[in-house]
Amino acid sequence: MPAKGVLVAVTADVVIAGGGVIGTAIAWRAAAAGLDVVLADPAQGDGASLVAAGMLAPVSEALFGEGALLRVNLLALARFPSFAAELEQVTGRRVGLRREGTLAVAYDAGDYAALMRLTAFRRSAGLDAEELDGRACRKLESFLTPDVHGGVLFPGDWSVDNRRYAAALREAAAAAGVRVVRDQVTAVLTGDGADGADGRVRGVALAEGGEVSSARVVVAAGSWSGGVDGLPAQLRAAVRPVKGQLLRLRHPDGMPPVLTHTIRATVRGADVYLVPRADGEVIVGATQEERGPDRTVTAGAVHDLLHDAMSVLPVTSELILAETCAGLRPGTPDNGPIVGGFGAGTGPGNGPGNGPGNGQRGLLLATGHYRNGILMSPVTADAIVAYLTGQPPAAEWEPFTPERFAATPAAGEGSR
Amino acid sequence: MPAKGVLVAVTADVVIAGGGVIGTAIAWRAAAAGLDVVLADPAQGDGASLVAAGMLAPVSEALFGEGALLRVNLLALARFPSFAAELEQVTGRRVGLRREGTLAVAYDAGDYAALMRLTAFRRSAGLDAEELDGRACRKLESFLTPDVHGGVLFPGDWSVDNRRYAAALREAAAAAGVRVVRDQVTAVLTGDGADGADGRVRGVALAEGGEVSSARVVVAAGSWSGGVDGLPAQLRAAVRPVKGQLLRLRHPDGMPPVLTHTIRATVRGADVYLVPRADGEVIVGATQEERGPDRTVTAGAVHDLLHDAMSVLPVTSELILAETCAGLRPGTPDNGPIVGGFGAGTGPGNGPGNGPGNGQRGLLLATGHYRNGILMSPVTADAIVAYLTGQPPAAEWEPFTPERFAATPAAGEGSR
Numbered sequence: 001m002p003a004k005g006v007l008v009a010v011t012a013d014v015v016i017a018g019g020g021v022i023g024t025a026i027a028w029r030a031a032a033a034g035l036d037v038v039l040a041d042p043a044q045g046d047g048a049s050l051v052a053a054g055m056l057a058p059v060s061e062a063l064f065g066e067g068a069l070l071r072v073n074l075l076a077l078a079r080f081p082s083f084a085a086e087l088e089q090v091t092g093r094r095v096g097l098r099r100e101g102t103l104a105v106a107y108d109a110g111d112y113a114a115l116m117r118l119t120a121f122r123r124s125a126g127l128d129a130e131e132l133d134g135r136a137c138r139k140l141e142s143f144l145t146p147d148v149h150g151g152v153l154f155p156g157d158w159s160v161d162n163r164r165y166a167a168a169l170r171e172a173a174a175a176a177g178v179r180v181v182r183d184q185v186t187a188v189l190t191g192d193g194a195d196g197a198d199g200r201v202r203g204v205a206l207a208e209g210g211e212v213s214s215a216r217v218v219v220a221a222g223s224w225s226g227g228v229d230g231l232p233a234q235l236r237a238a239v240r241p242v243k244g245q246l247l248r249l250r251h252p253d254g255m256p257p258v259l260t261h262t263i264r265a266t267v268r269g270a271d272v273y274l275v276p277r278a279d280g281e282v283i284v285g286a287t288q289e290e291r292g293p294d295r296t297v298t299a300g301a302v303h304d305l306l307h308d309a310m311s312v313l314p315v316t317s318e319l320i321l322a323e324t325c326a327g328l329r330p331g332t333p334d335n336g337p338i339v340g341g342f343g344a345g346t347g348p349g350n351g352p353g354n355g356p357g358n359g360q361r362g363l364l365l366a367t368g369h370y371r372n373g374i375l376m377s378p379v380t381a382d383a384i385v386a387y388l389t390g391q392p393p394a395a396e397w398e399p400f401t402p403e404r405f406a407a408t409p410a411a412g413e414g415s416r
Numbered sequence: 417m418p419a420k421g422v423l424v425a426v427t428a429d430v431v432i433a434g435g436g437v438i439g440t441a442i443a444w445r446a447a448a449a450g451l452d453v454v455l456a457d458p459a460q461g462d463g464a465s466l467v468a469a470g471m472l473a474p475v476s477e478a479l480f481g482e483g484a485l486l487r488v489n490l491l492a493l494a495r496f497p498s499f500a501a502e503l504e505q506v507t508g509r510r511v512g513l514r515r516e517g518t519l520a521v522a523y524d525a526g527d528y529a530a531l532m533r534l535t536a537f538r539r540s541a542g543l544d545a546e547e548l549d550g551r552a553c554r555k556l557e558s559f560l561t562p563d564v565h566g567g568v569l570f571p572g573d574w575s576v577d578n579r580r581y582a583a584a585l586r587e588a589a590a591a592a593g594v595r596v597v598r599d600q601v602t603a604v605l606t607g608d609g610a611d612g613a614d615g616r617v618r619g620v621a622l623a624e625g626g627e628v629s630s631a632r633v634v635v636a637a638g639s640w641s642g643g644v645d646g647l648p649a650q651l652r653a654a655v656r657p658v659k660g661q662l663l664r665l666r667h668p669d670g671m672p673p674v675l676t677h678t679i680r681a682t683v684r685g686a687d688v689y690l691v692p693r694a695d696g697e698v699i700v701g702a703t704q705e706e707r708g709p710d711r712t713v714t715a716g717a718v719h720d721l722l723h724d725a726m727s728v729l730p731v732t733s734e735l736i737l738a739e740t741c742a743g744l745r746p747g748t749p750d751n752g753p754i755v756g757g758f759g760a761g762t763g764p765g766n767g768p769g770n771g772p773g774n775g776q777r778g779l780l781l782a783t784g785h786y787r788n789g790i791l792m793s794p795v796t797a798d799a800i801v802a803y804l805t806g807q808p809p810a811a812e813w814e815p816f817t818p819e820r821f822a823a824t825p826a827a828g829e830g831s832r
Contacts, residue, residue: 247715249715252710252712294668296668296736297736297737298733298734298735298736298737299663299665299722299725299726299732299733299734299735299736299737300722300726300732300733300734302718302722302737303719303722303723303726303733306715306716306718306719306722307719307723309715310715310716310719316715316716317714317715317716317719318714318715318716319714319715320712320713320714320715321713321714321715321718321740324737324740
């Protein structure tokens, strides 16, 4: 164990690797359930959680054929308001939940045809969708270009201010007694002996050389999850970074708000969204790029986002470009999250996830949330706390356990 | 005099209000000439000097009919290399002077016609200009779009890295003994009595409540010059901020340089320039906006700059958008700088500028450089040091004394 700086050596009931909204929501709820929680992150909240629009839009994020993902997203949306209300109540902070709904607009006839397919999909899920012609769209949002072909109002697709939400989660976790270690988890440690032969988790190793001793470990490290040693190799390979660039715009002093609803626009086949915040920010996003760990902001992406946003909402040109940023969403091969433990004892309805038969007893994952991390954070916290306290998680999680990627952990990966 | 914090009360031979490239170049040369110099600026170098492309292009910045401005710009270009060489020699720093020349390119036939007019103007000034077809342009710069209609190579239009240049000036000034007061000059103080009746400068008042006592004051405060009390009202009104937004791009790791020459492009009537730096930066600029003191970066300006740059150099889209920024150039009614003193004793060839007949004896101005501050900083320093040491400034300055805006200072403005 390389030692540099001051070594951290603490013990806890559970240690959580990753301080984004997923890890912090879990930490808060686990501490509120009476567990002694340590959360480890070198820069709490500097990941994908801060580079997000905070759209709470379960259907439009689920592709055709992803029925299981749609079901867990719908569970997440139903849970979000009560979770946010409790968070606001315990912290006294506002998280900026907006319920005005989402107006999807189509720029041309081809875009409109694609929107109609999305609308049919949404209705098949039993959700509201109100078709509007261009004039009706502009009645809802007067700054839309007259060129808009038509649109659909999705009144149940909301948004939250991801940065306020993340800040409130941090405060709630701290108030509940969560201890934060500002260091990177490099490995999950298993076994009492040097070979980790018994497969029981005993804590985590930190980049600066310290350790946290704990019989339970939750890996919630987003796109960095694959970099944690001690996880099965297939699982590490299953999480990849998907780069997203977005813009934070602000209204100049004295300009009235240019938007009320979230706008989700398709401009000649390109998707762009504009999400208004209560404090006058407008988020414009987002690219989806397979570029590995690259987090640079590129001229082309900024141009394209501005171009598409200005195409549907010309007044965007008058807004202040306050920030450009790029984040790495944790993507998975099936676009679904990875939530739960290993082995027969870890499925939904099967108890605490540290029973006999586990690949790595005491290890839980909460990662791979891709574009739905903000939306899914409350129900992910619910599921992980259920595992930790011996309760069954919601049945909607059954398709999303880690076992689908690592049912038979490879030898030499510290498991079984 | 309101007092807050620690009061500054110092004396000097000359105090310079403003620490951009103009003020700092003057400070360096004045100290090198043996004067005891104090330079006052609340944030030395946080003004227009840092939001510049550093183009040294005297002709293309002078409009038709501005012959006097062209002459002083040509003087400035001729002076720049030796000034930069001395600066590099005394500081050991590189200022990034690039002499590859400027390639002006025209996107369409209308742009080409405008370029030919500029070329004729340039040739009338006796300078080199080499006409090139699109193919020859791409031979010089292989990443140019094949759509470029044609271009002209101006081998004598150079560039300098404005930030390196400004940093070297600051270091040279410090090494020469210039003392820096980090405070804002709010007023030029005149007269021994309360009414300032004798019109002699006695120093400056600072925002934090202090004073610098000095028989000579140089106001080099750029677009803030109009905010200095004690200057004639017409002069204060003559300097206005002209907003310019520009972008700083960077090459991603491993990408070879996309440009060698400065590119000055006209894209369907819109001007954009791309200036490569030795360290891999590419500056894209710049807007010209009459927006008062507003320094915000707007979505529309960033879009337009990126769009025009990508139109002529498509590979721009792959560059990293490292910074967006906005600065305020000090514009004047005739687009010319304001350099010199007042009264019969201050014209070129007439001595030190504190003789009988001055409006405000001991007061010199060095402001209003608009788009040419970097280029003109060496010759402006030469001219002001000439005034300060009783030498005649170059004859090219004669049309640019403050008197053209304030020949008869108004009563009650603390002058005459």
